[in-house]
Amino acid sequence: MNLTPEQMTLGRRNFLKTIAGVPAVAAVGAAAVMKGPVRGGPVRVGFVGVGGQGRALLRNVDPNFAQVRAMADINPASLAAADEILKKNSQPPAKHYVEFRDMLQHEDLEAIITAVPLWMHAEVVTTCLDAGKHVLCEKMMAWDKAGYERMMQTAAKARRVLEIGYQRNYNPIYRSAHEGVMKTGVLGDVYHVRLAWHRNGNWRRKGDPPSKDFDASKWGYPTWDHLWNWRLYWRYSQGLFAELGSHQVNATNWFLGTAPERVQACGGVYRFKDGREVPDHVYAMFEYPGGVTGTFTSIESNAFDERYEAFFGTKGTLIIRNENDAMLFDEGAGARPTGVEVAPKGAGAALETSETKPAQAGGAAREVSASTEGARGPSPTMIEIQSFCSAVRTGSPLACGPEKASHSAAWTLAANEAMKTSAPVKIG
């Protein structure tokens, strides 16, 4: 990204420096736009899958909105770790199950939050929907098209809420960028979107089975590694396009108000030749209606670019870095960098006034960090779960229901197909 150090400095201050380094923006009132579950109390929730991502969701459960009654996981170590989270957050212990079907049968639950390996999404979600439960399913939607179509149909038939967990939808930075920049035409006409998620490290996780006699094959994984590192095997995973790319493409679809129609891609296992199947470097180019072209790259050999979504318009450029830092630049030689920050209102003054502080950027508004004191709100993930619970209780609209999520899933599957066949793939 061709930014001068000055621009980067400005950008780092800009647009939501509030949440730099912390998982939250707030949102005393970001939540205020939805209807809280006032009547009926917290939603009775069960978790299916409390591995790394499941526990990230569990950590973000607001007891005012959801009460975690039970948790199912095939790995007892994950359940023990989940217990610790509930304890740390002063929430009552939840009953353990190995089989999520047993949990559905024995517990009086209204909703399920699930974060299981991708290949199981369709089975878990449709089973829960059929059992009359509302479902918040971690992204991406499903391992294959048949799976996500079945999820959509089942949710419609069961008339239950199905939300797919793309937390950018609940991140006030993205919401502000959508409302204030994309919808207002500040960027002019956007013809190019660049998405990057670059890391320098090994996606393979190290970890031991919970016990010597733990038998992963009972669950469809020939070895412990196939379960523990399911993301590295095609049978369970759709690779980097799914785990990282679909986040950014889902947000781009939202911002552009449309979905890509065609994709070309390449990639491979270039650095970590350790028996994994899914590539450690992937590159995709994809076309939206109206001449908008996107690129997505994810590499595991260099983290200089970190992760960002950049929208290039005829009048300006919007860059959102690392989900917590947005920058806006005017297009043209005389362009002046303009920053946009979003800060929770909280209590207290909008501004502090004193004599002029000369010649310094950032001297005007009081420090945003100061204004968030005591007002730090929930993380996007927490808002996501709150919104899901509100949808269950009051029917408030979802940010990423099955149809929207299916578009980014379709892109993912098409990108993988394009990469594997070295040919452009039509989406849908």
Place this chain on the structure above:
Amino acid sequence: MPDVLTRRNFLSFDFGDRRAPGDHWIRIHRIAMACRFEVMLSSEDAGHVGAARAALDEADAVESLLTVFRETSAVADLNRRAADDDVDVDAGLFTLLVRSHELHEETDGAFDVTSTPLSRCWGFLMRQGQLPADDAVQQARDRVGMPHVHLDPEHQTVRFARRGMEINFGAIGKGYALDRMASMLRAGGVRRALLSAGRSSVVALGGRGHGWQVDLRPRLASRLVGRLWIRDGGVGTSGTGEQFFEIDGKRYGHVIDPRTGHPAAGVLGATVVTSDGASADALSTAFFIGGPSLAERYCAGHADTMAVLVLDDTTERTQVFGSYHGATLEMES
């Protein structure tokens, strides 16, 4: 007091109204006039981010007109030529000069856009404060004085009666720029925004309830002085907490009293609330120089002007003069 949405009352809140006040502030900002210009919107007004950017372009335009740091500006041109010629200036600049003239008269000479030679002789232009010799002060004073700036309204020209004079809108320009930005925003349909430049100049456009909350915290005062809620009006603050030097334990601030040629003393911070940003800016400087007696006299004679002065005494006493119809002030005890 404005409603404060806490977590507790959030849970018992009626969420039926989707037009309820937005949840966060959006601050659109840019560096202009060597400080941060900012337009603050409530998130439900996010659709006006584009208008806010256009308003910031206006700040750039005002800077290009007024700056003395670029040879190409209208004011730089005026300063170069007005001792020799009647200089044509554009309507905006002429209006600002007329207003500066009025403010000079209304503040008994405390506000003066020609005091640059004094600031220079005290070293403040280079940010290298120094005690000048008496004759240097006297020489500078000879080149200072708004009465020596002749404004011809018919031809819209300006002439300096003395050589070596300079106009510098440092004490009014930011407020003026904010006023122009506010006019643009208003014309563009924006009904609520809080505009600021540096920490010192604020213009409120509309406002919910009592208005926008702005805390008064002059840098030399050791505490929060008061809380202000403002709707449709300008707030200007003057002080020397940022620009000063000390010799032998005595503090010399950058605000020079043009009537004596010496740094103003006796006030730690002066804040003025009135209908527009330019007047609020200028009056805060004037009252910082002229102290409580000028503030009292001025506010008695001018409706809709409120002044808050923190005095440089051992108790940092705060005095409030006048009132402004769009402002609610809550003093810190």
